[in-house]
Amino acid sequence: MKPGIHPAYGPVVFRDSASGFAFLTRSTMTGDKTVVWEDGAAYPVVDVEISSASHPFYTGNARVVDTAGRVERFERRYGAR
Structure with a gap:
């Protein structure tokens, strides 16, 4: 690796x-x-908005999106083939 560029x-x-x-x-x-x-020891700190401790997927608080309504709306609009 070149020195001084990283x-x-x-x-x-x-x-x-x-x-x-x-x-x-x-x-x-x-x-x-x-x-x-x-x-x-003292370390620099970077504040982040979300991590594995607060992300809904990792905490189990994820919402399930109702896809049945979207599929039915698509079939009504474009017809079931």
Whole structure:
């Protein structure tokens, strides 16, 4: 790899603003704010709007969309073949 053209890759805390869930991982993203993690070290924090802790699919709160009405409307409009 060429030196000097790649972004810095280091530990970053991602924090879900909806649920308060946070996890430490490595990324090229950086944040302006820092947070003291469980190990006592300060890491940059990136606030995200949704994560696996608040996403409806992963929490089991996903809504089921009624597709029967759409199929019937399509068949009425274009005819069943």
